[in-house]
Amino acid sequence: MAIEPPFLEKYKAIFQSSANEKEKSTIVDVSEVLELPLIDLGHLNLGPFERQKCIEKMARAATEWGFFQIVNHGIPEELLTRLKQEQIKVFQQPFDKKSEGNFLNLSAQSYRWGNPLATSLSNLSWSEALHITLKDISKMDEYNKLRSTIEEYAEKANVLAQRLAEHLAESLGIKVSYFGDNCSPSSSSLRMNRYPPCPYSSTMFGIIPHTDTDFLTIVSQDHVGGLQLERNGRWVSVKPNPKALVVNIGDFYQALSNGVYKSIRHRVIANQEIERYSAAYFYCPTYETVIESCSKPSLYRKFSFKEYRQQIQKDVKATGDKVGLSRFLL
Numbered sequence: 001m002a003i004e005p006p007f008l009e010k011y012k013a014i015f016q017s018s019a020n021e022k023e024k025s026t027i028v029d030v031s032e033v034l035e036l037p038l039i040d041l042g043h044l045n046l047g048p049f050e051r052q053k054c055i056e057k058m059a060r061a062a063t064e065w066g067f068f069q070i071v072n073h074g075i076p077e078e079l080l081t082r083l084k085q086e087q088i089k090v091f092q093q094p095f096d097k098k099s100e101g102n103f104l105n106l107s108a109q110s111y112r113w114g115n116p117l118a119t120s121l122s123n124l125s126w127s128e129a130l131h132i133t134l135k136d137i138s139k140m141d142e143y144n145k146l147r148s149t150i151e152e153y154a155e156k157a158n159v160l161a162q163r164l165a166e167h168l169a170e171s172l173g174i175k176v177s178y179f180g181d182n183c184s185p186s187s188s189s190l191r192m193n194r195y196p197p198c199p200y201s202s203t204m205f206g207i208i209p210h211t212d213t214d215f216l217t218i219v220s221q222d223h224v225g226g227l228q229l230e231r232n233g234r235w236v237s238v239k240p241n242p243k244a245l246v247v248n249i250g251d252f253y254q255a256l257s258n259g260v261y262k263s264i265r266h267r268v269i270a271n272q273e274i275e276r277y278s279a280a281y282f283y284c285p286t287y288e289t290v291i292e293s294c295s296k297p298s299l300y301r302k303f304s305f306k307e308y309r310q311q312i313q314k315d316v317k318a319t320g321d322k323v324g325l326s327r328f329l330l
């Protein structure tokens with residue numbers, strides 16, 4: 001019974017093909033390691049002046065980086081540790097089991113690994129993920145304490161995500177009820193990632209460059225590192241800070257803010273020796289929600305989440321890449 005996803009089997013030809021040698025050298029390792037702007041959410045409770053400063057810092061980071069990290073966020077460290085422990089245990093299940101259509105009674109697309117359709121190094125990911133749409137959580141089988149821990153985490157992450165989204169909306173004139181009206185704990189998703197050591201190269205993608213499809217993402221990562229983002233036209237590495245949560249703006253907030261907040265391309269580089277785990281909470285609206293820019297003239301035509309998702313599925317199938325917001329430019 002196979003334990004690991006068949007990365008070697010599926011990707012061998014791509015690695016061995018000398019035609020790809022040139023391409024291999026285009027996945028360059030990045031030496032610049034940056035610390036993301038650090039936002040201490042504790043400052044929101046230090047009176048109106050400190051509160052305003054904290055919100056401005058957050059909005060600046062969302063505009064200039066599309067990324068920031070937060071501390072004093074209200075999610076107990078103990079819960080994050082428990083989530084990671086459960087995550088480790090579930091990925092220890094054999095590949096054959098995880099890739100069965102109804103693993104843990106989740107939908108067939110919940111367990112994902114690498115890119116079985118990869119044709120070149122540029123769309124090849126060396127990772128596996130359990131991507132859970134939270135509306136499916138009540139029917140998910142309990143596995144050790146995985147389901148109940150996800151439920152506990154998702155409830156807290158939803159509160160945190162809504163708070164962050166609302167603070168970021170303050171300077172944009174977006175209705176304060178916008179996120180409460182369109183998002184619910186069951187419209188979001190949790191993606192648990194595992195990046196196994198990659199024997200080929202330390203500059204191989206753990207997850208290929210992409211932007212996230214949501215308003216914002218809350219990422220909990222361990223000490224290993226590997227997350228990189230595009231900044232001023234270059235790839236830079238994010239200094240891992242296991243004490244903080246990483247927040248990044250997604251495509252929907254970029255569209256809603258009419259391009260003020262940036263959904264920045266990011267990727268994860270595989271590690272040759274060390275396994276890495278992360279959990280990304282994608283704060284999403286319901287499928288029917290129509291996303292329209294908050295100011296005029298709009299950069300993007302309005303679209304529903306459903307329409308956006310269908311477009312991604314079509315593009316991933318055809319090109320191996322999601323394409324994303326540029327499809328909706330006016």
Ligand SMILES: C=C1C[C@]23C[C@@]1(O)CC[C@H]2[C@@]12CC[C@H](O)[C@@](C)(C(=O)O1)[C@H]2[C@@H]3C(=O)O
Pocket residue numbers: 115191208209210211212213312316320321322
């Ligand atoms: C192959 C892919 C799946 C993915 C789109 C992508 O081209 C690369 C990144 C993946 C990702 C990560 C964030 C979100 O989970 C997601 C929905 C997205 O927008 O980009 C997924 C895409 C997916 O799983 O379909």
Ligand SMILES: O=C(O)CCC(=O)C(=O)O
Pocket residue numbers: 191193207212219221227266267268277278279280
């Ligand atoms: O593993 C990480 O740090 C980021 C993962 C990610 O980008 C994603 O799941 O969309």
Ligand SMILES: [Fe+2]
Pocket residue numbers: 210211212266280
């Ligand atoms: Fe991402």
